[in-house]
Amino acid sequence: MITHxxxxxxxxxxxxxxxxxxxxxxxxxxxxxxxxxxxxxxxxITHVYAGMSVLIMMLTRVFLRSKRALNMTQPSGHSRLAQWGHGLLYLLFITLPLLSLTARYFRGREWSWLGLAMPITDTPNPALAKSLMAWHMDLAQLGYWLIAAHTLAALYHHVIKKDNTLRAMRLWGK
Structure with missing residues (x-):
């Protein structure tokens, strides 16, 4: 069980x-x-800004998690399953924005984020950009399934196991 x-x-x-x-x-x-x-x-624009925000927050979360191991006392099977699930979430939600950013780079059209000119290639490759965006769209569908599995796991802990895993993620209070 996660303590905090x-x-x-x-x-x-x-x-x-x-x-x-x-x-x-x-x-x-x-x-x-x-x-x-x-x-x-x-x-x-909303989609791009939200995606960039996801990337920044996920990278920050990876950094914070690497600095501080979580206190877990779950059975090893649950622990491994949780680690795999979280790993897939992190991998997907870092990969999706990176695919889009790379596609924009190879598209070769000027664009900015928060007023900053983003890098683009001098030799555009529209076919590669299109392929990267196809990967982005296909993999994004996996996000629905991973989010659903993550939510169901949290509810399983809260309703069936009656442990504090879900409460440990509350933003306010103990």
Whole structure:
């Protein structure tokens, strides 16, 4: 059973969830809302900013977790399963934004993030950019399954095992 997470880890967990909701929500909304071209641009920008936020928060979480091992007393099978699950979440939500950034790099069109000009190649490769975005879109579907599995695992701990795993991730209170 997990005894506690640092406030930074808990805060980043919930902020990452909000950023993922914005990233997935913005991209999914395009299929059921008829946006004007201006609105589509706002939705696309929202998706990119949310994705960049996910990348920064996930890398920060990896750094923080590497600095401080969690106090876990779960049976080794549960522990290994949790480590694999978290590892897949971290890997996916670092890989997705990196695929998109790399695709933008090879697209060769100028773009900025938070007012900073982002690097682009001098020799664009549209075919590679398109391939990277296809990987981004295909792998993004895996995110739904990993998020669902993560949520079900938290509910399993809370409802069936009745341990404090879910409570240990609360943002406020003990």
């Amino acid at each position: 997470y640092s406030f930074a880890i808990r805060l980043l967990h919930w902020l990452t969830l909000l950023a993922l909701l914005a990233a997935y929500g913005s991209i999914e909304s395009r299929s059921w809302i008829d946006f004007t071209p201006g609105q589509r641009k706002v939705v696309a």
